[in-house]
Amino acid sequence: MKIVAAFASGLLFGLGLAMSGMLDPARVLGFLDFAGAWDPSLAFVLGGAVVVSMAGTRVAGRMRRPALAESFDIPANRRIDVKLIGGSAMFGIGWGLAGFCPGPALAAVPLGIPTALIFVAAMLAGMWCFGIMNSGARTN
Amino acid sequence: MFAYWPSLVGGMLIGLSSATLLILNGRIAGISGIVGAMLRRWRSDTAWRAAFLVGLMLGPLVFAALVGHRPPMRIAASVPVLVLAGLLVGFGTRLGSGCTSGHGVSGLARLSPRSFAAVGTFMATAAATVFLVRHVLGGP
Numbered sequence: 001m002k003i004v005a006a007f008a009s010g011l012l013f014g015l016g017l018a019m020s021g022m023l024d025p026a027r028v029l030g031f032l033d034f035a036g037a038w039d040p041s042l043a044f045v046l047g048g049a050v051v052v053s054m055a056g057t058r059v060a061g062r063m064r065r066p067a068l069a070e071s072f073d074i075p076a077n078r079r080i081d082v083k084l085i086g087g088s089a090m091f092g093i094g095w096g097l098a099g100f101c102p103g104p105a106l107a108a109v110p111l112g113i114p115t116a117l118i119f120v121a122a123m124l125a126g127m128w129c130f131g132i133m134n135s136g137a138r139t140n
Numbered sequence: 141m142f143a144y145w146p147s148l149v150g151g152m153l154i155g156l157s158s159a160t161l162l163i164l165n166g167r168i169a170g171i172s173g174i175v176g177a178m179l180r181r182w183r184s185d186t187a188w189r190a191a192f193l194v195g196l197m198l199g200p201l202v203f204a205a206l207v208g209h210r211p212p213m214r215i216a217a218s219v220p221v222l223v224l225a226g227l228l229v230g231f232g233t234r235l236g237s238g239c240t241s242g243h244g245v246s247g248l249a250r251l252s253p254r255s256f257a258a259v260g261t262f263m264a265t266a267a268a269t270v271f272l273v274r275h276v277l278g279g280p
Contacts, residue, residue, distance in 0.1 A: 122226025
């Protein structure tokens with residue numbers, strides 16, 4: 001059942017991305033271009049997503065455990081450190097260069113656009129590099 | 141006529157995806173985390189991550205079947221820029237522990253201070269990058 005729930009969640013995400021127009025890097029860059037012809041659509045996407053997600057968080061907060069799992073697995077770290085800010089800064093530069101963040105890039109894979117696939121391959125390589133460096137740093 | 145209905149409704153679907161995964165499976169719907177953890181060796185939770193990604197990739201195809209056309213995707217960046225951007229997005233989201241979905245949709249909804257810092261950082265560097273590319277360097 002957990003697998004089915006994860007599939008349904010992914011499907012909703014992909015549908016939402018396609019409907020919202022966020023698969024289109026030109027629109028994403030239009031939102032990020034505050035000095036140009038600013039396109040506010042991404043603000044509505046994020047706003048709508050956060051409001052519904054917040055309702056979900058409220059419901060989850062009243063539950064002793066998730067409906068299909070033993071416990072909630074939610075980040076407990078509250079430290080704002082160099083890794084968080086440095087990583088987010090790097091991500092933002094890449095996002096601003098291409099107009100792709102991880103969700104839309106992966107959701108676009110079956111559409112088969114070659115330049116989108118090149119971005120996804122590079123993104124996976126970047127994640128893989130981090131995995132290698134991180135596993136080297138943790139020796140226990 | 142309010143022009144941003146598809147953005148708002150699409151965003152709400154993304155929020156529903158996040159709420160579903162949290163309430164049912166107790167997990168955060170963060171794309172970079174879901175994918176990044178899969179790039180390591182097979183673990184017990186690889187199955188639900190894969191199921192989520194299959195759903196994510198089917199979403200745009202289901203959308204295209206429903207509305208009769210593929211969602212538009214306009215990619216202006218050159219291949220070398222896409223490779224650089226992909227590497228930055230992949231590495232940066234893992235170093236910063238999240239992207240637009242994990243920090244943006246779920247983290248802001250949980251009022252996580254780390255996520256507010258991350259979102260503020262990547263929005264700022266993304267907007268600065270677009271400004272530099274479009275209004276200083278005269279790029280796409």
